[in-house]
Every structure is written in structure tokens, then in C-alpha cells.
Amino acid sequence: MTSPVLASNAERLLDGLAASIGERGYRDTTVADIVRHARTSKRTFYEQFAGKQECLIELLRRNNADLISTIEAAVDPEEDWRVQIRQAVSAYVAHIEARPAVTLSWIREAPALGAAAQPLHRQAMDHLTDMLVTLTGSAGFRRAGLTPVSGPMALILLGGLRELTALHVEDGGDVRRIAGPAVAAASALLGAG
Structure with a gap:
């Protein structure tokens, strides 16, 4: 069992990494930057993580787990399916808006970590896909005569949304501007079922 002190140190270090990513980007972040933001020591860092890469993962x-929880909490499965899509997209956008640099690291930096990050990517996409399949199996979708989206179709929708998100974040654009196209694409894809 992890002690509360170790857990709080890990949380502080993760927050320190997130702050440094927002300030400098992942590539330019050092362990010294992480511990400075976390207000702790390198010794504490290495008690928690083998290195910067493990901390990022x-x-x-x-x-990603927070993203899924946020979306699931925001969607009312009894609402009309179109309302559910807007609820899900709004929750997604709010989550991204709160930590755009961390999101960009997931989309752009994590793949560069190679095999070390592959389980993370696979797990995140599996969980996001499962979430979409579950959400589209709700009462609001069923009342409209719609069947749950298939895993491959959910993955296509998620991949497009990730790329649209990355482009807006990279360009320094307002992430809220992805909401309209995301709702339209999701409505077209999910409503075709």
C-alpha cells in the first residue's frame, strides 16, 4: 500500500511536470524544472519515478482517466442523443482547455517515446472507444432507433478529434472553436448508425 506521503509527493511531481510542460514544453523540461514546480527535491523525484519519461506517462x-470521468459525468444518458453529443463535446473541450499543453504532449510527444508509451496510448484509446460505445448505447440513442457505434468507427471519430485538437492547440487557437465541428462530425457519424 502506498503511503499518503508518497502519494502526495507523486501528485506534486505530476503537477510540477504539468506546470513545466505548460511553461516550456515536454522536450525542454528537465527534472530540475519538475522539482522546482513541485517544491521538492530530485531525491524525492527519483523515489517516485525512474525518470522524466516515466513521470510523463x-x-x-x-x-486520460480524468478526461473519461469528466465526459461520463457530464453526459445524461436519458437526454436526446444530440444533447448527449453536445454534453460530451463540451466536457471534452473544457478538459482540454484546462490543460492544453498536457493534451498536446499526449497527442504529439507520447508517440515519440516509442515502446515505452505504447501501452499508455493503447489503453487510452481502448478506454475512450469503450466510453463512446457505452454512451451511444444509452436510452437517448436507443429511443432514436440508433445502435451503439462500433469500436472501429469510434476510433475513427476519436482520431479525427485528437488531430483537430492538436492543430488548434499548436496554433494557439481557442480550443472552444473545435466544439462546432466536433458536434457536427459526431452527429453525422453517430446518427448514421
Whole structure:
């Protein structure tokens, strides 16, 4: 069992990495930057993580889990399917808006980590796909005569949304501007079922 002190140190370090990514980007972030933001020591860092890469993978894993929880909490399965799509997209956008640099690291930086990040990517996409399949199996979708989206179709929708998100974040654009196209694409794809 992890002690509360170790857990709080890990949380502080993850927050420190997130702050440094927002300030400098992942590539330019050093362990010294992480511990400076976390207000702790390198010794504490290395008690928690083998290195910066492992810390990033854990940050992204938790961020993705938070994203899924946020979307699931925002969607009312009894609402009309179109309302559910807007609820899901609004929750997605709000989550991304809160930590755009961390999201961009997940989309652009994590793949560069190679095999070390592959389980993270696979797990995140599996969980996001499962979430979409579950959401589209709700009462609001069933009342409209719609069947749950297939896994491959959910993956196509998610991949497009990730790329649209990355482009807006990279360009420094307002992430809220992806909401309209995301709702339209999701409505077209999910409503065709």
C-alpha cells in the first residue's frame, strides 16, 4: 500500500511536470524544472519515478482517466442523443482547455517515446472507444432507433478529434472553436448508425 506521503509527493511531481510542460514544453523540461514546480527535491523525484519519461506517462495516464470521468459525468444518458453529443463535446473541450499543453504532449510527444508509451496510448484509446460505445448505447440513442457505434468507427471519430485538437492547440487557437465541428462530425457519424 502506498503511503499518503508518497502519494502526495507523486501528485506534486505530476503537477510540477504539468506546470513545466505548460511553461516550456515536454522536450525542454528537465527534472530540475519538475522539482522546482513541485517544491521538492530530485531525491524525492527519483523515489517516485525512474525518470522524466516515466513521470510523463503517469501524468498522461491520469489525465486520460480524468478526461473519461469528466465526459461520463457530464453526459445524461436519458437526454436526446444530440444533447448527449453536445454534453460530451463540451466536457471534452473544457478538459482540454484546462490543460492544453498536457493534451498536446499526449497527442504529439507520447508517440515519440516509442515502446515505452505504447501501452499508455493503447489503453487510452481502448478506454475512450469503450466510453463512446457505452454512451451511444444509452436510452437517448436507443429511443432514436440508433445502435451503439462500433469500436472501429469510434476510433475513427476519436482520431479525427485528437488531430483537430492538436492543430488548434499548436496554433494557439481557442480550443472552444473545435466544439462546432466536433458536434457536427459526431452527429453525422453517430446518427448514421
